[in-house]
Amino acid sequence: MNICVIGVGYVGLVAGTCFAEYGNEVICVDVDDEKIKKLKQGIVPFYEPGLEELLHRNVKENRLFFTSNLKDGVENSSIIFIAVGTPEHEDGSADLQYVLAVAKQIAHAMNGFKIIVNKSTVPVGTAEKVKEVLNNEGAHNFEVVSNPEFLKEGAAIEDFMRPERVVIGCESNKVREIMRDLYSDFMKRKNRITFMDNRSAELSKYACNAFLATKISFVNEIANLCEKLNTNYAHIREVMGSDSRIGNQFLYAGVGYGGSCFPKDVRALLKTSVENDHPLQILDIVDKINDSQKLILFNKIYTYFNGNLKDKLIGIWGLAFKPGTDDMREAPSIVIIKKLLEEGAKIKVFDPEALKVAKSIFENKIEYVTSIYQAVQGVDALALITEWREFRHPDFNKIKNTMKQAVIFDGRNQYNPLKMKELGFTYFGIGFQPL
Ligand code: NAD
Numbered sequence: 001m002n003i004c005v006i007g008v009g010y011v012g013l014v015a016g017t018c019f020a021e022y023g024n025e026v027i028c029v030d031v032d033d034e035k036i037k038k039l040k041q042g043i044v045p046f047y048e049p050g051l052e053e054l055l056h057r058n059v060k061e062n063r064l065f066f067t068s069n070l071k072d073g074v075e076n077s078s079i080i081f082i083a084v085g086t087p088e089h090e091d092g093s094a095d096l097q098y099v100l101a102v103a104k105q106i107a108h109a110m111n112g113f114k115i116i117v118n119k120s121t122v123p124v125g126t127a128e129k130v131k132e133v134l135n136n137e138g139a140h141n142f143e144v145v146s147n148p149e150f151l152k153e154g155a156a157i158e159d160f161m162r163p164e165r166v167v168i169g170c171e172s173n174k175v176r177e178i179m180r181d182l183y184s185d186f187m188k189r190k191n192r193i194t195f196m197d198n199r200s201a202e203l204s205k206y207a208c209n210a211f212l213a214t215k216i217s218f219v220n221e222i223a224n225l226c227e228k229l230n231t232n233y234a235h236i237r238e239v240m241g242s243d244s245r246i247g248n249q250f251l252y253a254g255v256g257y258g259g260s261c262f263p264k265d266v267r268a269l270l271k272t273s274v275e276n277d278h279p280l281q282i283l284d285i286v287d288k289i290n291d292s293q294k295l296i297l298f299n300k301i302y303t304y305f306n307g308n309l310k311d312k313l314i315g316i317w318g319l320a321f322k323p324g325t326d327d328m329r330e331a332p333s334i335v336i337i338k339k340l341l342e343e344g345a346k347i348k349v350f351d352p353e354a355l356k357v358a359k360s361i362f363e364n365k366i367e368y369v370t371s372i373y374q375a376v377q378g379v380d381a382l383a384l385i386t387e388w389r390e391f392r393h394p395d396f397n398k399i400k401n402t403m404k405q406a407v408i409f410d411g412r413n414q415y416n417p418l419k420m421k422e423l424g425f426t427y428f429g430i431g432f433q434p435l
Contacts, residue, residue: 004077012083018160020058022185027073039066047326047353050157074109083119092267107137117145127198146198148205154324169201209265217289223253223431233431253430255332255411256293258321294335297411310344315379318386319351326353350375387412
């Protein structure tokens with residue numbers, strides 16, 4: 001099939017590359033000329049495991065193309081994916097300006113029947129709005145499909161190639177069969193395509209993200225209570241996770257959720273619910289809990305140093321909002337570092353992938369180092385914020401000898417508290433009292 005993907009961010013570039021991998025001809029379009037220039041040189045503008053290799057192969061095979069000329073992409077494709085950002089307005093609602101601007105541009109570029117697929121996360125009713133724009137701009141011969149994306153950054157290729165489900169909201173049988181055909185390659189082992197109306201497809205994405213965010217805020221609340229009750233959340237998690245009705249994923253206590261999806265999607269769904277006279281009160285609390293959870297590690301550090309962080313040197317391991325990505329959108333690390341700086345602390349950071357992004361945020365306000373050991377040299381404390389695999393088994397003796405004080409604040413509960421004590425560390429985590 002001939003496919004055009006508009007917006008080559010984390011979602012669009014992965015989707016386009018994976019469609020090309022199954023032999024489709026894919027034209028990726030973006031307004032960001034710099035991005036397109038890089039992609040044409042084979043440079044992936046962000047970090048996603050496995051993406052670069054897949055992209056190179058498909059470019060070489062002449063199945064994957066990049067352009068900033070939307071007209072070219074639209075004219076030469078029968079299916080057009082919209083995968084642009086849907087950031088947050090100040091009032092929490094989703095900002096649809098990019099989606100609707102693209103719809104307008106598509107209308108002007110159309111040269112026949114097109115299936116226009118919305119892959120961005122958009123509120124209920126957006127397919128109708130896109131249709132309206134297309135009609136107002138004189139387009140005819142199109143169908144709008146809602147196909148929300150469920151991939152996870154850090155595992156995006158695997159998620160796209162072997163999805164747990166593909167949601168398609170569409171109207172006609174003809175388009176349904178074309179979409180079924182397009183996704184059939186990704187369903188080799190089991191059919192996981194669910195067809196529905198556009199509005200339900202749009203809501204399904206928000207419902208999933210809002211539920212996952214709720215799970216995180218709930219377990220963080222329980223973990224915080226564990227500290228007050230002098231119990232250990234690790235045990236509670238084990239018991240909760242053994243209940244198949246609860247499930248054992250997303251039960252880890254930590255420093256709150258971040259990223260480009262959960263925070264904005266929770267707030268957008270809350271806004272939709274309020275506007276429709278059915279406020280999802282639970283989401284208001286989920287969001288508030290998450291905001292305060294992002295401060296938990298800072299509060300522990302502040303308390304440990306008796307409220308005096310002036311000139312204390314704090315080493316930070318992990319900046320990305322989760323492992324496997326360089327994405328720092330709404331990352332807890334940003335909140336924690338800003339608070340530490342406000343209190344006069346000095347900061348030294350290491351992250352395997354996100355240093356470049358961090359530099360664009362903190363510029364010369366903090367020090368950037370390129371190894372876990374440099375990040376602990378001479379520090380008064382270490383704070384672990386993102387659970388990258390390479391932090392799991394460091395040489396703790398080496399670390400202890402180079403730190404000024406052997407104190408670790410672990411925002412992801414990566415180590416055994418008893419072992420840390422035996423190694424001579426004062427070790428703080430989430431959901432238990434230090435031993
Ligand atoms: P992103 O910010 O990484 O990428 C968006 C891209 O769209 C940018 O490259 C931007 O330059 C481009 N763009 C904006 N306006 C354009 C226009 N008029 N024409 C062409 N290109 C344009 O965003 P993302 O993280 O890939 O997310 C895209 C959508 O997918 C959002 O709605 C998001 O909520 C959703 N989503 C994201 C994830 C994720 O993990 N990142 C997962 C599932 C769904």
